[in-house]
Amino acid sequence: MRLKRILSLFIAxxxxxxxxxxxxxxxxxxxxxxxxxxxxxxxxxxxxxxEFLATFKEQLWQSLKEFESKGKLHTVGDDKxxxxxxxxxxxxxxxxxxxxxxxxxxxxxxxxxxxQRESANVKMTYYAEHALGExxxxxxxxxxxxxxxxxxxxxxxxxxxxxxxxxxxxxGADYLLFCNLVDADIKLKNxxxxxxxxxxxxxxxxxVASFFYLINIKNGLVYEGYNLSDKTGQILxxxxxxxKAMTAQNLLQxxxxxxxxxxxxxxxxxxxxxxxxxx
Amino acid sequence: xxxxxxxxxALKLFGLISAIFLLALxxxxxxxxxxxxxxxxSRTNNINLGDYTNLDNLDKHPLVYAQDIFExxxxxxxxxxxxxxxxKTAYSKMARKSEExxxxxxxxxxKSLSQxxxxxxxxxxxxxxxxxxxxxxxxxxxxxxxxxxxxxxxNLTVRVDLTTRIVDAYTGKVVCVATxxxxxxxxxxxxxxxxxxxxxxxxxxxxxxxLEKALNQIxxxxxxxx
Numbered sequence: 001m002r003l004k005r006i007l008s009l010f011i012a013x014x015x016x017x018x019x020x021x022x023x024x025x026x027x028x029x030x031x032x033x034x035x036x037x038x039x040x041x042x043x044x045x046x047x048x049x050x051e052f053l054a055t056f057k058e059q060l061w062q063s064l065k066e067f068e069s070k071g072k073l074h075t076v077g078d079d080k081x082x083x084x085x086x087x088x089x090x091x092x093x094x095x096x097x098x099x100x101x102x103x104x105x106x107x108x109x110x111x112x113x114x115x116q117r118e119s120a121n122v123k124m125t126y127y128a129e130h131a132l133g134e135x136x137x138x139x140x141x142x143x144x145x146x147x148x149x150x151x152x153x154x155x156x157x158x159x160x161x162x163x164x165x166x167x168x169x170x171x172g173a174d175y176l177l178f179c180n181l182v183d184a185d186i187k188l189k190n191x192x193x194x195x196x197x198x199x200x201x202x203x204x205x206x207x208v209a210s211f212f213y214l215i216n217i218k219n220g221l222v223y224e225g226y227n228l229s230d231k232t233g234q235i236l237x238x239x240x241x242x243x244k245a246m247t248a249q250n251l252l253q254x255x256x257x258x259x260x261x262x263x264x265x266x267x268x269x270x271x272x273x274x275x276x277x278x279x
Numbered sequence: 280x281x282x283x284x285x286x287x288x289a290l291k292l293f294g295l296i297s298a299i300f301l302l303a304l305x306x307x308x309x310x311x312x313x314x315x316x317x318x319x320x321s322r323t324n325n326i327n328l329g330d331y332t333n334l335d336n337l338d339k340h341p342l343v344y345a346q347d348i349f350e351x352x353x354x355x356x357x358x359x360x361x362x363x364x365x366x367k368t369a370y371s372k373m374a375r376k377s378e379e380x381x382x383x384x385x386x387x388x389x390k391s392l393s394q395x396x397x398x399x400x401x402x403x404x405x406x407x408x409x410x411x412x413x414x415x416x417x418x419x420x421x422x423x424x425x426x427x428x429x430x431x432x433x434n435l436t437v438r439v440d441l442t443t444r445i446v447d448a449y450t451g452k453v454v455c456v457a458t459x460x461x462x463x464x465x466x467x468x469x470x471x472x473x474x475x476x477x478x479x480x481x482x483x484x485x486x487x488x489x490l491e492k493a494l495n496q497i498x499x500x501x502x503x504x505x
Contacts, residue, residue, distance in 0.1 A: 024412075025312060025361055025505045026445065026454035051322065055420055058442055061456040065504040079398075079453035249421045253440055253460070 032073040033272065035064065036173035037081045038101040043109055043124040044182035044209075052252060056181050057082050059260040067264050077171040100163050105178040107131060107156040108213035112224040113149035119182070131157065153221040153274055161220040168217030175275075176215040177267060183209040184255075186248045206230075208255040212263050214271040223271040227262045229255050314362045315407045315448065316353050317395070317416035318388050319345045319441070333475040341474055341486055342385075348490050349417060356498045360505045362413065367406045392416055395444075398451035413454065417443035417497075420458070424479045435465040437485050441493040445501070457500035461492030 040057045042048040061082060068074050109115055110128040117125050117137050129137070136142055155161065164176055187205040207230050214223045321342065331341050339347065354364035391402035395416055403414050421440035438460065445455040465473075465485035472483040 026413075051420075055442075058420075058456045058458060061453075062458060062500065062504075065455070066500075069503050082453055082456070249423055250438060250440075253421060257458075 029068060029071075029074045031071040032068075033174040034076045034172055035073050035267075036077040036168060036171050036176050037064070037075065038167070038176050038178045039105045040081050040179040040181065041102075041105065042181045043106070043121055044180070045119045045121060046183070046185070047121070048181060048184050052184060052256075053181060055253060056184075056256045056260065059256045060179065060263065063257075063260040063264045067268065072268060076173045100160075101167070101178075104156070104160050104164050104167075104176070104215070105180070105213065107160045108178055108215065108222050108224070109180060109211070111154055111156050111222070112211070112213065113146050113152070113154065114211065114224060114226060150224075151274070153216075153223055155220060156215075156222055164215050165217055165220065168215075174217055175267075175272075176217065178213040178215075179263065180211045180213070181208075182211055183207060184252060186251060206251050206255060208252070208259055210259055210263065212267060212271075214267050214275060216275040219275070221275050223274045225263065225266045225271055227259055227266065229258055311358075311361055311363050312412040313365050313409055314353075314357060314413040314415055314445070315365045315403070315409070315411040316350045316367065317391065317403050317406065317414055318367065319349050319417045319419065320385070320389055320392055321422075322418040322420065330476055331474055333473070333480070336472055337474055337483060338472075341476075341483075344483075344487065345419070345490055348487070348494060352491070352494045352498060353415065357501070360502055364415075365407055365409050365411060392418075395446060395451070398446075400446065400448055400451045404448060411448040413445050414448050415443055415445045417441055422476070424476060424481070426479075435479055435481060435485075436462060437465055437481055437489045438462045439489045439493050441490075441497060443497050443501075455501055455504045457497045457504065459493040459496030459500065461489040461494070461496070463488035463492070 037060075040053070040060060042053060064073070064075055106124060106127045109120070109124060110131045115128065117128055120128065156164075168174070168176060185207045207228070209226070209228045212225045212227075214225070215221070216223075319342070334340060350364065350366050354366070357364050388406075391406060394400070394402045395414065400414060403416070404411060418441070419439060420442045421438075423438045425436045425438070426434075439462075440458065440460045442456070442458045444453055445457075446453050463485040465480075465482045473480050474483070474486075475481070
């Protein structure tokens with residue numbers, strides 16, 4: 001009996017060894033929670049140039065994958081949010097894929113406690129007025145009550161909650177993630193003490209703000225997370241690293257990297273905790 | 280009798296295990312995936328081909344050098360994670376100093392790269408003779424030059440931000456994104472080999488150093504994502 005056990009153990013080890021060598025790179029990770037990234041877009045007042053948005057998406061992907069390598073989460077689904085053209089073949093027939101993800105994202109923004117109509121783009125404003133009613137944004141009590149919900153889980157419209165659950169089930173995800181890069185702004189300062197007139201060497205003020213929305217597939221609850229990088233110690237660190245003559249592009253690249261890392265960490269630590277409590 | 284039976288069984292077991300290992304190991308050594316190295320292009324709004332001037336004293340166009348070092352570093356470093364880099368047959372060897380030839384090959388590559396972005400790999404796969412599992416391509420997302428002046432010297436700092444994507448050769452699905460940044464100081468004056476980017480003179484050495492640093496960072500990040 002013991003011999004048989006040893007034999008079966010050896011065979012199992014051999015197969016594990018062989019399969020680990022044969023495993024295709026970039027595939028097959030299923031540790032931790034499954035995250036499906038629905039959309040990364042800008043619904044802020046000012047449109048962000050596509051190349052900057054693309055950089056932000058790439059940084060977010062990288063941060064997610066680096067977190068994935070720690071075994072805490074794994075991404076599921078396709079790369080459509082990154083700008084690729086893939087959609088799961090079985091999914092295309094069920095619902096209009098692109099539009100439903102956009103709708104879920106906009107619904108999560110509109111119902112989110114931090115949403116301000118005046119700092120959203122026209123499309124988003126119309127959507128929010130349509131979803132919540134135009135009067136909603138003139139009712140001070142409702143707006144004040146809404147502010148109290150910051151950091152707490154909330155719900156989106158039932159129809160889109162069901163759609164989110166369908167997407168999650170289709171891809172085997174535990175959570176859907178949406179990201180709204182609401183503001184990326186660099187201002188060049190004028191100072192009477194600044195002798196330099198070249199663009200790169202003038203003092204700059206930078207602000208990058210983003211919201212993310214995490215939807216729990218099981219209970220349909222949504223968590224809204226907010227990340228702001230303004231004149232903080234981080235920027236001072238960056239300046240220490242790269243010198244004060246850092247260009248606007250460099251600054252943005254660095255801030256996007258910082259933001260994307262924060263989003264992933266906040267989503268994993270805070271988002272999951274809040275959505276789990278609300279269940 | 281019992282002892283004899285035990286040894287018989289042990290021998291059988293040893294034979295079986297060694298047979299399994301012998302079968303598994305050569306297969307494991309062959310388990311390698313082929314990755315086609317498509318190339319690098321510039322995509323930022325502040326770089327286009329016209330921005331690289333004074334190229335006469337260079338052996339290669341700066342972007343061609345970027346292609347070459349991209350291929351070189353990837354073919355050297357990726358086998359450690361089970362990926363064998365496959366070079367394109369035409370690009371680097373054809374496009375050297377001739378601007379017309381470079382433009383033509385660049386257009387051909389840009390066509391395949393724009394298709395890759397949409398998840399269509401057919402054009403890019405045509406560039407290779409071998410059957411591939413993955414394709415890797417990259418672009419210069421940002422390139423900036425800053426002046427560092429003091430009383431005695433006047434130096435330039437070149438900073439290159441590179442982004443690479445690895446896509447599945449069959450489905451076109453992005454499987455990995457890695458970014459890297461490289462910085463190098465180009466000291467002023469007396470360069471045998473240099474080119475002008477915008478109005479600034481950059482030494483070839485500084486350009487090479489910055490690219491190399493960025494690519495090494497990318498390889499490290501790819502390894503993290505495997």
